Amino acid sequence: SRTISQSIRVDKPSEIKLDKTKTKTKTIDWVEYERRGDIYLNRDRFINTPITGTMLKKCARTVYDSIDVFIPVELALAQAQWESGMGLRGRTPKNNPCNLGEYTDKTVLRYTSTTEGMMAYYFLIARNYLDYGNKTIFELFKNNMRDKNGYRYASSDTYGSRIGKQYHFIIKWINNTFIWFKIKSAADN
Secondary structure, three states: OEEEEOOEEEOOOOOEEEOOOOOOOOOOOHHHHHHHHHHHHOOHHHOOOOOOHHHHHHHHHHHHHHHOOOOOHHHHHHHHHHHHOOOOOOOOOOOOOOOOOEOOOOEOOOOOOHHHHHHHHHHHHHHHHOHHHOOOHHHHHHOOOEOOOOOEOOOOOOHHHHHHHHHHHHHHHHHHHHHHHHHHHHHHO
């Protein structure tokens, strides 16, 4: 394992886990975080999404600075895509892209902006699902996105594996798109 930032340990590619015994050795590249979000959100299927890379970076950085838990942009993108098509469909998609407090028959949480809804998502994942960094996102996928009290994020028995597959797809899509742009850019010059 290698330390990449304050109290964060990476055991596998893209797996980030809080380790309070480590000291700060490297910082998170927030520009890259935003860029990765924007690359994926710029797909044709997400035209008019209220979500931006800047917004995701702001939420992730606020959570990280507040409670030392890093949420990968690909996780937020996977859940927003699965839950609301990136804030484009559902009961309250624009202000609640990750469907917090949405049930089959009712809505119990409302937000006044997309940023407020996404910030609530980031803090919920960091505190309740990653248990302040004591769990990895891969553990979440494996245990069907159960929080520290055993409650599932969604009612589906396969939700965790579907979010895990989407997470990995997004990583691959962003990486392949970035390589394609680099090759195209080099050819154009």
